[in-house]
Amino acid sequence: GAGVSQSPRYKVTKRGQDVALRCDPISGHVSLYWYRQALGQGPEFLTYFNYEAQQDKSGLPNDRFSAERPEGSISTLTIQRTEQRDSAMYRCASSSTGTSGRLTDTQYFGPGTRLTVL
Amino acid sequence: AQSVAQPEDQVNVAEGNPLTVKCTYSVSGNPYLFWYVQYPNRGLQFLLKYITGDNLVKGSYGFEAEFNKSQTSFHLKKPSALVSDSALYFCAVRVNAYSGAGSYQLTFGKGTKLSVIP
Numbered sequence: 001g002a003g004v005s006q007s008p009r010y011k012v013t014k015r016g017q018d019v020a021l022r023c024d025p026i027s028g029h030v031s032l033y034w035y036r037q038a039l040g041q042g043p044e045f046l047t048y049f050n051y052e053a054q055q056d057k058s059g060l061p062n063d064r065f066s067a068e069r070p071e072g073s074i075s076t077l078t079i080q081r082t083e084q085r086d087s088a089m090y091r092c093a094s095s096s097t098g099t100s101g102r103l104t105d106t107q108y109f110g111p112g113t114r115l116t117v118l
Numbered sequence: 119a120q121s122v123a124q125p126e127d128q129v130n131v132a133e134g135n136p137l138t139v140k141c142t143y144s145v146s147g148n149p150y151l152f153w154y155v156q157y158p159n160r161g162l163q164f165l166l167k168y169i170t171g172d173n174l175v176k177g178s179y180g181f182e183a184e185f186n187k188s189q190t191s192f193h194l195k196k197p198s199a200l201v202s203d204s205a206l207y208f209c210a211v212r213v214n215a216y217s218g219a220g221s222y223q224l225t226f227g228k229g230t231k232l233s234v235i236p
Contacts, residue, residue, distance in 0.1 A: 004161070033223070042122075042208050042226030043162070056222060091162065103214060104150060104169050107224060109162040 002026075004110030006092050012116045013082055021077045021113045025094030032075050033107060034067055037089040049075060082117045089114050120145040122209050124227035131199045132235050139194040139230045141209030146217075151192040152210040152224065153183055162208065168192060169214075179203070199234045206231050 005024045013019050025032050030051050035043035045059040051072040060066070064082075069075040079086055089112045095105035121144045131137045143149055153165040166177025173185040183194045192209060210224040 031222070035224075040228065042210070042228050043224075045223035045225070048222050059223065093162075103212060103216065103222065104167075106152070106164050106167060108164060109154070111159075111161040 004092055004094050004108055006090075006110040006113050008113060009111060010114045010116075012118065014118050015083060016081055018078065018080045019082055019115065021079075021090050021115070023075045023077070023092030023094075023110060025073065025075070025092070026096070026108055029094035029096050029108075030072070031095045031105065031107075032069060033093040033095075034075070034077050035091045035093065037091055037112070039088075043091050046077070079115075082115075084117050087115055087117045120149075120211050120213060120225045122211050122225055122227035124207075124209055124230045126230050127228075128231045128233065130233045130235060133201055134198050137196050137199040137203070137232065137234070139207050139209075139232060141192045141194065141227060142190050143192060143209070143211040144190065145211055145213050148214045149192075150212045150214050151183075151185060152212070153177065153181070153192075153194050154208045154210065154226075156206040156208065156229070158205075165194070165207075199232075201234045201236050204232055204234045 007022045032049040034046040037043040047067045048056040049069040052069050064080045067077045091112045093107035093109045095107045123142045151168040154162040156162050165181050166175050168175045168185045176182045181196050185192050206229045208229045209227045212224050
């Protein structure tokens with residue numbers, strides 16, 4: 001597609017339920033990032049994929065959070081046993097290059113998924 | 119650790135006047151710097167980035183930013199503001215050399231809300 005897409009755009013769930021958030025990056029982009037943005041704050045890094053390999057998950061807050069990108073394209077961020085503190089905007093970004101250019105790459109963001117945990 | 123400070127939560131400017139949105143950063147080593155804009159109900163849109171070379175970087179929609187190494191700043195500027203520039207602006211930093219986990223993430227400031235008054 002023309003840009004990064006995310007679904008659903010809005011998700012309301014009850015505390016204790018599991019949720020899966022989907023990201024479809026720009027076609028051909030090899031790097032994919034997940035960020036979380038609380039109200040009034042900037043996005044905070046969660047995890048990073050290079051193709052299908054999860055190369056950095058240092059930002060995942062606890063073991064309830066996991067992510068995968070099995071075929072090197074679409075990615076899913078899963079939150080198990082959701083808590084109210086998980087309520088936030090979850091943003092996905094992708095960038096184009098592989099090994100040598102990643103530090104200078106521009107990350108292009110999707111519209112985000114607004115998660116509300118009741 | 120790297121960080122970004124956007125000292126102003128809100129900036130108000132009259133249409134047609136020059137605008138400045140301030141950003142200072144802290145990083146171990148040399149930085150790559152980015153500006154993004156967020157319109158309501160939209161994703162983050164890339165405006166411009168500083169990688170190397172000329173300290174004055176030109177970007178989308180007539181925006182520019184000046185990298186000042188001695189002051190560790192990367193202020194966003196535009197000579198003549200438009201009402202349509204009203205949005206939330208985020209500055210972000212990334213270290214310019216791979217140093218292990220976290221190298222590829224962007225670290226964002228809290229954002230500055232720009233209001234251009236007709």
